Amino acid sequence: MTAFPAVAAFDWVTIAGGLRRPTDFADPNDGSGRLLVLEQPGLIRVIADGQLQERPFLDLTDRVGANSSEQGLLGIALDPDYAENGIFYLNYTDKNGNTVVSRFRRSADGTSGDPQSEQVLLYVEQPYANHNGGDLEFGPDGYLYIGLGDGGSAGDPQRRAQNNQTLLGKMLRLDVRGQTLYAIPPDNPFADGNGGRQEIWANGLRNPWRYTFDRLTGDLYIADVGQNKYEEINFVPAGSPPGLNFGWHYREATHPFADTPPAGLSLYDPVHEYGRNDGCSVTGGYVYRGSQLPEFYGVYLFGDYCNGFVWGMLRDSNGNWVVERLFQLGANISSFSEDAQGELYLLDHRSGSIYKLIRR
Template structure:
């Protein structure tokens, strides 16, 4: 789920099967999709299939050039599996529709296995596009003497950086930035920005502190581990992130790990499989509605469903982990707050105002319509939700919006419901006293009970979280499995 950065405050929600929906600021979803590539995108209903539509990013100057970029799995000639990165444009006639005929393939990479496909696209503050690829799949990066990730001539297991605003001299539809770290190294692919990556799933650029701008431009990534550890990394130019020599802070391939020239960059945080088995990277919170969260890197685990946060100690440069309370009365002070999110945490998102969300599903299949979108709201916030967001730029609705229905309850909803229950009890007590026999003899009768008395308010459900209906009232949701 991403925004276009064009002031409209729209959300673009991509599903693994290859369809992208537009959600308006009021939460309603446009009936017709923004983009539908289901006939091209490669994925299956198999549980755990990691292929599909995996990444979407809008150009920093999207408002002017209407360009956006996509990352998806497909079949090439002779049915060779590939990942494809393409440029597309939005229709001139309808800002809520992509022009499918505008696709320009920028880069294709052969995939030797069906898993570890990477999938993140993002633009750095330098205006370049960063591409995060997986190591090629299977287990233990078994490709070649050192694996794909440690092989700088391979595009797999890498962070790539390219300039999509200019064409290359060799006919490529991108240019290699002249300051890429391995441009002059013999045998290395010039697009490589960092290496030693296993399968980074969800990366984000830090907006920086809203006042001091500290941290602005840092790129955080969650890198999925093999058998023992999951890790969070800060991406730096020319960095080696250790795989397959290391997994987290520990050795994986002992021979490679002892290599004196490894010089790898350690994670800022790693956790074992007792906590979770597949990290999903998140964002540093920089919004306005929940100032207590400012500076926290919020992320989760796909398999365990845990939500976590890292807080930086500026003096020691160490990061301390804490769990995020999600309405569990055993750990939250507010009584009666209803839990809980769906288990499989697929991804995180940030809106134009810097508020954070996460996406989760209750069934790990690309074709299962059981996905939900949840918004992070700090109940102790000093800013009322929705009061600090800029006024959205009007956007033409090219098709009918499907009304938003919240499945969850906020603290304010619960307080309001408690007040209504108290009012109904008072009303019932008053009605009972008015039906006294002495009053009835004077021609007074008991007031009929309200037809909604004693019922839950319309529009509220027991499930905490937010879900918007898709086609026929159900919304298919993309999900990402990790190997």
């Protein structure tokens, strides 16, 4: 499509409330009809038949630390064969504020997650309490992508995003399926162990707060939270080579920030940026691929945490990116999500509500 729909015909409606600082959402697509929602303090809650269930799917409050607004239980990815094998992955900060990425398994009766099944795959020390990243996504290549922020504070003071000897400020890519822990994909940039950490897939990120693969094309969209002037959206076409450098801390979006990049260093440009007149913290979304709202088919929807703006982004007939503000909600948008059918949802961090995009 090359034009945005008339949004007066659509609305975001509440499907559940009463959650404590929801951060992420997953549809198990296992025939149960249940939806799983992460609460930042460490619970995974269940929505069934439109009702928030009292019994959690998983309680990790004994190991999750959420002492700052950016710490806690932050991301979930279900194994592509979750319905059969019951395996899922979580990203959280522990009681010491460090990042943990772990594999879990469903309980024997299939109704809950087993807290004793945890296998820690990755442990990353966090020097500060902010910029933890936290998203987890399986790519069309079957690998797990892990977005980590630059370690926090402000301005990347230790220059971690451009230092390939640390995992901070990076997009990681791991082969976790069928592995005891994980293996390194052979085309990761430093898979041979020379020049950087083998887990790294791309660098130069400040705080990638939600990224997604288009379920139809495999294209990757990354929303990276800016420092104090600009937010950005990065687009990586399917099949792009690994090793991209998204530019932070040398620049914030397309604008110089600190230091001079080495001669010959290639920085990957965002396809969209916005300044403080339009928000203060970007939340990445999804390309709509559902069937209920064909007017949105192919539109990438993303938002801003601070003011509740929701934008649409698409390419026009000349291949140029076009962005239009479509909605303004009274919400702190912590995440967008999609169900197994491709319908879109958003999470309100402040009110603890889950909204679904519908036709009026």
